[in-house]
Amino acid sequence: MELDLLLTNARALTLDDSRPTAARIGVWQGRLVGFDEELDGLSARQTVDLDGAAVLPGFNDVHCHTTWFGLTLASVDVEALPGGMDAVYAALEQGARAAGEGEWVEATGFSQQDYDNAYPDIQVLDRITGGRPLFMRQVSGHAAIVNTKALEMAGMLEPGYTDPAGGKVVRDEHGRPTGLIEETAQQAVQDLIKPYSADTIVDCLDRATAQYAKEGITSIGEAGISGGWIGHSPIEVTAYMRALAQGRLRVRAQLMPSIYALHEVAANSADDFGLGLDLGVVTGFGDDDISIGPTKIFMDGAMSGETAAMHANYAGRDHPGYLQEDPEVLRRQTLDAYRSGWSVAVHAIGDLAVDEAVKNIGDAIDRYGRHAIPSRIEHAGMVSDAALAKLAHYGIAVTPQAAFADAIGDGMNRSLGDDRVRMLYRGKSFVDGGVMLAGSSDRPCADGNALRGIQAFVDRRTRSGGVFGVPEECISPLEAVRAYTCVAAEASGQLDSKGTLSAGKLADMVVLGADPTQVDPEAIRDIEVRATLRGGEFTHSAL
Missing domain, CATH: 2.30.40.10 (Urease, subunit C, domain 1)
Incomplete structure (x- = not known):
């Protein structure tokens, strides 16, 4: 041999x-x-x-957005620009000049925390974009800033317009849109840009995974494809396959279809099949290169924008965030998908959302048994001790992003206040409690470098020099390495083929x-x- x-x-x-x-x-x-x-x-x-x-x-980043990351590499970057808001305006104006007449100006990486909690003035945006529509994503992905042209094109200035469920067009005290659109309200604007072509997505995957390779990343979980505001095309799987065939996909990819991509399938009544993709494709379909993972369900928004659903108001605020849908709708999505053979990856950040997600997944497991690929709580931003025990009992994995500590950790600490911060993006509690803690970045919402993510698990250092949450949640370097390797593989249902160096x-x-x-x-x-x-x-x- x-x-x-x-x-x-x-x-x-x-x-x-x-x-x-x-x-x-x-x-x-x-x-x-x-x-x-x-x-x-x-x-x-x-x-x-x-x-x-x-x-x-x-390294295995089990929750990232690779197509989106690839798009950001070709978009106007406004993340933490030196020079404040004037630098943001200058970058957008330059991007508008480079765009053709009527073309979209796309930008990414904006975080109000980087600019003294201020947002751009929509009147300035209108002036510098020269009549071109603007779509500027907030770094979390759960909000965006647009100009008046984009609002007009999306019908948001029409008489009688109402906000969609789970989203909001933010308005000033006079009822005028400020340009900030939250959560599901983004989709009306995005639908004017999408679907992206398969060739465009292949280019994105090429750019993104070239960077992954430089950072030691060999596997990813693409956290939401095809449908809803998180998807880029109904044929994203085709784009991934094309990228692989062309040698432009440098990682193994587990793809998570958005719950909005699933639909009723007219199977035989004896199959009791609820929601799925055509041909009956469910979690686990595929091979070592590209496979179908859990379906992605959104319970709530982001803590950085204070849209994550909490039991109590944010510190110093008069609101607790909100769920993306009626709780019963979210419950039915989970149960219908699970009984059809889907594992579920439920985006839940606030403690209310996490409690609802754990309850729904637990009920699904009690009714239909455990699947070979675990179900997960994506982000798991605020987890109570009671929820922690249920996660371990049901074998539910979690994907908290330690990388959030640097860019937005200080803001999250302030949003919660001293009495709740101990529950924030826990680490050691998961490890000691027997919960699968899988390494992930949520890239491009945070730094996706795996070694930086490992260090962030270890020191939880924020940009101000403080600690993200509490220091008791720091984990050891070995535990952090395991999160990005063998535990990531276990949480993806792939430990038999990756995660350790074994014959x-x-x-x-x-x-x-x-x-x-x-x-x-x-x-x-x-x-x-x-x-x-x-x-x-x-x-x-x-x-």
Whole structure:
């Protein structure tokens, strides 16, 4: 037997208890076939001396928005610009000049926290965009800023216009739109831009996954495709397949269709099939490269914009946020999808939303049993002790984003106040409570660099130097690495094929300048990614 690849002189952290470390790693036909003495006497077509570099399983970001991230790389970037709001206006004006007559000006990365909690003046936006419609996404994705032209095109200035369920066109004291549109209200504007072409999405995937490879990411969960405001085209799966065939998809992708993409399927009544995609495709369909994951359901909004649904008002405010739909509608979505074979990934941030989501998923499991791929709470921003116990009992995974700490952690701390902040984006409580804590970034809503995400789990440092939530929720470097590797694979229902360096598993690896569990935790984010391998093939190399 001749190996395809032999890595030598490595310091591998396998995360496999049966063989925790290794110095030599053998790859054949895209899979790991053995380590150290198991490779004695075998030759290889390619041998790479790693000169003592650390090797870990490839990082897995189980909740990100890759098409959206790719779009942002080609949009006007207004994130934390030095120079304040004037710099935002200047960037948008330059973008408008570059756009053709009547073309949309698309921008991304805006956060009012970066600009003294101020929003752009719609009259200034109208002037600098020169009659072109503007769509500027807030960094959370749960709100956007538009100009008057976009409001007109979306029918939001028509007499008798009413806000959609779960969304709002924000108005001033005189009833005039300010340009801020929240949650589901975005869809009316987005529908004027979408659907994007498959070629455009392929270009986005190419740009985005090239960056992923440089950061050691080999697997992702695309958190919402096809339908609703989170989707980009009803044929996004086709775009992913095309990107893979063209060699422009550098990661393995688990795709989560939006619940709004599911519909009633006229199956035989004996099948008791409620909601699905055509051909009866449900969670688990696909292969190692592209597969269908849980369906994405939105319970509420974002804490950064104070639209996440809480039991009590935000600190210093007269409102507690809101659910995206009537609670019974959300419950029916969960139960109908689950009984049809779908696992569910429920976006729930506020404690009210989390409680409702856990209750609904628990009821579905009680009625229909557990699925092979776990259901999940996406973000799990505010989790009470009672909800924590239920998550563990039902085997529900959580995907809190430690990366939120830097950009918006200070704002979230203020929104909750001292009495509730201990429940904010918990970490150690999940690990100690036996809950699957999967690493994720929500990119482009936050920094998607996996090593920075690992450090954020460890130190929870905010931009002001404070702590996101409470320091008791910090986890160890090893626990953080596990979140982005083996626990991420388990939460995706794929631990049999990835997540550890074990014989028979996919040869997805990251080669690092240092082992994140052995360096000063303050230095984790600065570790060099020397190479990334997907199926034993280099997607990035700086060796």
